[in-house]
Amino acid sequence: MPDMYTFQSPNSAIKSENGSTPRFTPNILPCRIHHDGPIDSTDRFWTPLTDAKGTYTSTYTDDSLICNGILIDLVNLDNTHSSYFRGRKLRGRRVAIPEGYTGIVATPTERVSQQPVKNSSAEDDVAELEEPAKVLEMQGGFDDIMVWGHEVLPAADDPYVKGIEEWVRFAETMHGTPAPVSK
Template sequence: MGGGDEESSHSSQPATVDLSLDSPAVVDLTGKVHRLPCCIKYDGPTSVSNYFKPKPTEMEVDGLPVEEAYFRGRKLHGTTIALPQGYSGFILGKKSDVKEGHNTASDCWETNATFQNVTVWNHDAMPSKDDAFLRVFHWFTVANADERGQMIIQAKDLNIVWGRDDRYWTVPNKENLAELHQVSWLEVTGSVNGINPSKIYEVGFRLSFTPDAFGWGSSPIYIMVKRGKYGKFASRKFVLDPYAIRQFEITVMLGKAEKPDQDTNNQKLYFGLYEVWSGKWKGGLKIHHAIIKELV
């Protein structure tokens, strides 16, 4: 009877999750977490690094650097995705209750490891931003909506032509912004899923200039936005003032879809910031973030 009462008392305890990182046993697995396109009927330790050896390639798809590996003789292509700023990955394990010299599983979980990125692998296709797993990361954008209901896309999550070359850009810089040093071709794009085809949206960028900005007076810049891959662009032209001291926003309106109920592509919004026509060099621009706001 006593044993039964003890078991009943134990099972009535609420389940808990401890995400603290204080324990020295917590391991950092950044760069070692992989999502494979297969089912492995095994759960436990193994010498993964002895057999699974990813390596970089010189290819890039949708701005994603492509990696290559082999698993059981099958060639895989993948890409490593950093978790959004402010987020971490956790690997949990059940705590053990030690009572009277016996270890028993509890309903309490603790952190065994953390990670800041994950490598996603495909077997028969190159990685793409349209992959189902990668599209999940668009919902972090929705979670970052500010108090006014705006979706905020951080500069590091935008696709910036030449953005990985520090001769032209620093992404992100010390302020977590995208800072332009010099380019003659400015192209900054992004996309989000889950927009409402029956709503009007305001899309734009928050910008500022460095004290040594140059080349903007004779180089108008455009914001362009559309619904779906084959939608019509809405655009707006701006002549920027490189002597502006404070941050400022430039925006464009996107109307309702013409046939909101007939095309699921209307639920994806593409947007961009462009100056690709003048061929003139320009620099000193800071991109703080992109903004997408649902209106009516």
């Protein structure tokens, strides 16, 4: 059986200087990277940058921005993004997390929750105690994600775009309280 996890509020060490939780922008790349862990320098491989206006001060040619020899993400006028990864052009779009939801970046720990998790099924009305859930520690949050595609923008039927824009609303409809029917 897979491990069960529970969230734990961030500890004070995670708070930034201004007292808020750090904010991130997850990037979903159209490739498989056979590595799961930290690397020495992310700047060498992936450096999307924008300033407060969403513009760049470095020089660029065509749709490429080169800063210190690194190709950088560009924000286009239509609020799409372009970048290059290992020589291939990527085009991306931001997908907002629906209102009422929060994106969380968390890491698993070996700590165990103090409260046991109950497992109940439709066939069995008796709840049995499972093994204690491991703690996921919150590292930060996000309000949107960047979904990237090779040469083209991810369309509305992209599984990640669809999952956020359609399936969340569908799940709310399925599990929400039905609205009263007026006659």
